Amino acid sequence: MKIGFIGLGHMGNPMCRNLLKHGHKLKVYDVVADLARKLEKEGCELASSAAECARGVEVVITMLPSSPHVRSVYLSEYGVLKGAKSGTPLIDSSTIDPLTARDVAMEAKARGCPMVDAPVSGGVGGAEAGTLTFMVGGDAADYEAAKPILQGMGKNIVHCGGIGNGQVAKICNNMMLAIEMIATSEGMTLASKLGMDPKVFAAIVNTSSGRCWSSDTYNPFPGVLENVPASRGYSGGFGADLMLKDLTLVTDAAKNAKQPVVLGALAQQIYQKHSNDGHGAKDFSSVILQYMKEKA
Numbered sequence: 001m002k003i004g005f006i007g008l009g010h011m012g013n014p015m016c017r018n019l020l021k022h023g024h025k026l027k028v029y030d031v032v033a034d035l036a037r038k039l040e041k042e043g044c045e046l047a048s049s050a051a052e053c054a055r056g057v058e059v060v061i062t063m064l065p066s067s068p069h070v071r072s073v074y075l076s077e078y079g080v081l082k083g084a085k086s087g088t089p090l091i092d093s094s095t096i097d098p099l100t101a102r103d104v105a106m107e108a109k110a111r112g113c114p115m116v117d118a119p120v121s122g123g124v125g126g127a128e129a130g131t132l133t134f135m136v137g138g139d140a141a142d143y144e145a146a147k148p149i150l151q152g153m154g155k156n157i158v159h160c161g162g163i164g165n166g167q168v169a170k171i172c173n174n175m176m177l178a179i180e181m182i183a184t185s186e187g188m189t190l191a192s193k194l195g196m197d198p199k200v201f202a203a204i205v206n207t208s209s210g211r212c213w214s215s216d217t218y219n220p221f222p223g224v225l226e227n228v229p230a231s232r233g234y235s236g237g238f239g240a241d242l243m244l245k246d247l248t249l250v251t252d253a254a255k256n257a258k259q260p261v262v263l264g265a266l267a268q269q270i271y272q273k274h275s276n277d278g279h280g281a282k283d284f285s286s287v288i289l290q291y292m293k294e295k296a
Helices: 012-021 033-040 067-075 098-110 123-129 140-150 165-193 198-205 240-257 262-279 284-290
Strands: 002-006 025-029 059-062 090-092 115-117 132-137 154-161
Touching: 002 012, 012 025, 012 033, 012 123, 025 033, 059 067, 059 140, 067 090, 067 098, 090 098, 090 140, 098 115, 098 165, 098 240, 115 140, 115 165, 123 132, 132 140, 132 165, 140 154, 154 165, 165 198, 165 240, 165 262, 165 284, 240 262, 240 284, 262 284
Parallel strands: 002 025, 002 059, 059 090, 090 115, 132 154
Antiparallel strands: 115 132
């Protein structure tokens, strides 16, 4: 297929490369022209705007930083909906709030373009390996049409229900992950402070009721696990500022829904302080530094 792809950053670039490996032709656009030129060397056609990127293609995919970017790229005078012909499927893989996803999809539908929201899990490593999980919101028929394209970039493609539900799954899952990481950080540092070997404590937790992904697969305490960010100064992985972004999305969504998320709101404030302390670029497991005496 000929695909228009907009947003060529840390995630978008490897996603494009995997689409190329699967035989698709790409027309690409990013406001940072150098990012597009890198893919031009791989055989991609360059577009001069989002609208132009949406012209003459069979599907449009976007991977953008935030909700305002999505609204602008789709709805502005030079946006996707100005260039896409009626019937062109649209796939937004940005992580944004569900309300924005639904608003933009409604505008797209009004102009004859079916749209799904398809945020991802798996990070840059998953994008490079082509093993991302896509959480897809939209009509069943639109999901089935998008699925073969998404399989060129991911391993697990999950239909979450109606439009916006992909975003619901993404931000609610990440809220739970943030809370679990903070709880693991508190438990690990307290056990160490009380004189217990962190590795021994982690082994007990991971065969007991305190076990979770943050403790057994991604433990934040330095030296407990190899090949995790905690073993390399919290470099790489999923940035603390990205977790803060998702927590802000989820708390905003909860306010709109009038649904209490007491621990989610507290987690958002903890990550806000963590970012303000200068750790935003570190992996999100570095939140344990909020509890350790010596901070990296």
